[in-house]
Amino acid sequence: MAWWAVLILALLTLGALWLGLVPGGFEGENPYRRIFRRILDGRSASQRIDRVAILTSFMVVGASLCISLGLGIMVGSLQVVRNRVCRFLGAFYVEAVRGIPVYVMLLFVYFGVRNLVGDYVTLTPFFCAVAALGVAYGAYMSEVVRAGIMSIPSEEIEAASLEGTPVQVFGYIILPQALRTILPALANESIALLKDSALVGLITVVEITRAAEIHAGSTFQYLETYAVLAMIYLVLSLILSRFQRTLERLYGGARAFKEA
């Protein structure tokens, strides 16, 4: 219910802006249509930018989500194994990375690491954006994964170990149950990643926030531009939360409450 209410509110706001139904109105042409085009497209700043801004946003978020989920599951599991070296490495990564702001990480990867390895590999802005976001959120997500694994009773794992190999136990007993428990927390991190993708304009990736900043900076339509931008982010994160609810329904995350 609440989800639909927020979605309808956001879509109504976007619709009203598109039609120019705003208090006070505006002089001359409706500025909002141009703002929509500029934010979603963003290519008017340079026709040679090969992708529209909204697609760049999707690609940055999609690629860094995959990396951070993979890293999160790997490192989260690494921290609960018996081998001390593995545990140390996992914890080291988490403690080192989660203490650094994503903004600083972007600066470091794009402007800093270039000086070390730039002669051998080309670090494109897109690659640096995905690497920084993926590594940072991998650390956050690994803690969530670790919490999920630790929520499984040790008796259950011991019982399963009598029958299966460690890999089987992990793949069939531990991981499915852990993922079901931590689905809401993982979705939270994913939405946080979507919002932090707004930072990557810093390293010249033209995603929707940078496209909006470019438009607002030359037209001074700050209020109008950022209102549209905020609503676009809201709709995008609502899509992610719907995805979360669907997964919860499919894998029974919420069923425990209904049965109890």
Add this chain to the structure above:
Amino acid sequence: MMTTKIPKCLLAIPCALALLLSACGGGNSDHEEMRRAEDDRRYYVIGTNPNYPPMQMVDPDTGEMVGFEIDLMNAIAEAGGFEIRWRSVEWRGIFAALDAGDIDAIISAATITEERRKRFDFSNPYFKISQRVVVRRDDLGKVSEISDLDDKTIGVQLATTGQILVEEQYPHWDVATYNNAPLAFADLRTGRIFGFMVDEPVAEEYGRVNPEAAELFAPLPFIFSEEEYGIVVRKNQPRLLNMINEGLRKVQEAGIDIDLQEKWIQ
């Protein structure tokens, strides 16, 4: 023992809160000053972005803001008979800060444009510039006319006249947009961009912050525009605008602006 210890610990909470509140109060004193009626203002807050040598920069040794416009504005305030305080503001948020009343005026290499005039008032112009493209010294020979830049990546700074100029006149260029000039110079140094479109004084004098930069970068000979800098105020501040213009007139009559240009720019 326990009963005496617990209240002591709890006492720390109101103390911390009081400290926090007084700290907030201290930070807000400019705001209180800015709420005063225009006639009783004791000082005005001037915003600038100290990432733009030689116009303004942070002196690496003292940590203070120095530069042509810092000296110029101090001279204008002295001649115009008003007090100022400086505040450092990122360029991309500087007009919004003026609009919101966080600062009273901007002196930060702000070109007078029609679009900006619709929203703000400008003082009389104090400096003429053009847009230039800086490249690495080794690349100077690779460009003999502007169309040689067509297949190159050119950096611009967000919300500057350089960015708007490229957007309107060279939309076929491949453009990278930076938050501030030092970030663009960082990418120019490593060759991620071929050139950086920036105001002429910065194009010529960026080396002032960093002697290495003076050897690395040089501007191409092309003149892309003719622009004039002005000091920006909100539209409802006629008194401040008059004082600035009066101070600027006296500074220009005394030739102080020319001395400052020689000190910082030529």
